[in-house]
Amino acid sequence: MDLALDAAQRAFRDEVRAFLDQSLSPELRRGAALTSGVFADPDIARQWQAILETQGWLVYHWPVAAGGPGWTPIQRWIFEKECAEAGAPILPGMGLKLVGPVLYSFGNDAQKAHYLPRLRSGEHIWAQGFSEPGSGSDLASLRTRAVREGDHYIVSGHKIWTTQAQFANRLFALVRTDPDVKPQQGISFLLIDMAAPGVTVKPILSASGDHELNEVFLDEVRVPVSDRIGEEGQGWSIAKFLLENERGGSCFAPQLLADLKRLRSAYGPLRGELADRGTRLQLEAEALEMTELRTLIEIEAGAAPGFRSLITKLIASEIRQGIEALSVDVFGLAGLQLPEQRPFYGADVPSPVGSAEAQAAAARYLNARAWSIFGGTSEIQLTIIAKAALGL
Missing domain, CATH: 2.40.110.10 (Butyryl-CoA Dehydrogenase, subunit A, domain 2)
Known part of the structure; x- marks a missing residue:
């Protein structure tokens, strides 16, 4: 299995990088970096959605027949990785990644004509x-x-x-x-x-x-x-289709690796036990990325997703919680501040102790506890893996 990008894939990556460099304003990057929940707040999400729709890349995971750009699984991974590294906002997935595929897969012509354009426009x-x-x-x-x-x-x-x-x-x-x-x-x-x-x-x-x-x-x-x-x-039956998209519709590792990189950038080199934890999380996220890439390559070759796709959300949840716990510990007492005002990039948030990243750390840590619950609890995922992958 060759994990190196070919010439066409490198050219596509460069095109994505150029677009992100031109389109992501400092305000959008800051808003994304200081988002404490899973998804971007509406003020920045709608801006970014409109930019992507104008570019024709908003529904990059949809097939051509439904209005998507027709990207391969590897192209979708490249796009997600470049967005994560550039600090793009994470758009709410309830419309674009969940009900959108349900509509174009199960909806009738009238439903698709009415709902899909309004979903894409943000109406x-x-x-x-x-x-x-x-x-x-x-x-x-x-x-x-x-x-x-x-x-x-x-x-x-x-x-x-x-x-x-x-x-x-x-x-x-x-x-x-x-x-x-x-x-x-x-x-x-x-x-x-x-x-x-x-x-x-x-x-x-x-x-x-x-x-x-x-x-x-x-x-x-x-x-x-x-x-x-x-x-x-x-x-x-429709719900099972939707949940497969929710649990496996995107790769997790690119965002995890980008967030680790941003933590080091905000704080500086980690030392001692903190460095050990950071290295362990880095290796776990890189291993997850290899697992996700192997699955994408199999899908691109026409194979059905293997049992590895069942474990990605489970492992990603553990890594996400580890990153946010590390962040709180890295910032020390400054990582324990928890002002009531939201969003953290807003004008009403009090001046941070230490840095804006430290101010958001405790909220991100607390919100990350839900990763092992939403989209299928870890216990349910383990049961599915035991039955589907191990035959237990």
Whole structure:
């Protein structure tokens, strides 16, 4: 297996680098560097989304038939790696990487014509309505009910851990349309207007003080049947497709390696036990990158993703938590400051102790604890690996 880039791939990398150098303003880079949550806040995310859409690279992971640029898996990796190293904002993936592929894969022509352009333009901002109290990792037990009345469903239920729902105007949700069949067979996939009567969003403040998560209450919300994706009862199959994109739609290692590099740049050379931890994390992230590259090369050659793809999110979660723990320790007492104001690049944030990077360290550490929960808890991932890869 040859991991070296060929001439065409190097030329593509240089094109991406030139674009990023020209398009990423200092404000966008600073906003990305001081983002404490998983995704960029709307003020910088929308700027970056518009720039990428103008360039034709916003939906770089979509096929040509759906409006994507037709990049190979290796080209997508090159783009993600260069974006990470350049410090580009991380765009919310609920629309672009989750419901977008669902729409072009399972939606009808009218749904694709209506929703996909609005997703790309930023007119529609999406949130994911899957988890419920008591139904997180076990999605088949969800209780949100959708009863059909003529050309509408009447939807009532309670969704939780809904990322950036306070900014969203659309919600894609799993709902139970048939309570009398096997749990997985009675679930459907609906698109819900967040402005519809009966939709209420309540914030969940994280231990870090960030408002990234929410509860969404649905009280007899009327949803047109035309906003159901696929057939009634097909929601479980569609959800599995979506979760495969969430857990394996991108490479994790480029961002992890770039963040380690930025930590060293912000603080300086690490010494002693901190240097040992940094080196260990560096090697683990580089090993993860090789694993991801091997998987991409297999996919590019036409093979299905192997069992290695199952472990990437699990390992990435551990490395992410290790990096943020190292960051807090590197900055010492300055890494423990936790002002209430957000974002950290905003004008209202108090002057940092030490540096802006130190000021964001504690929030990033606390938020990173969720990495081993969202997108499939580590325990669930280990169970999947045991069954699918080891046959246990």
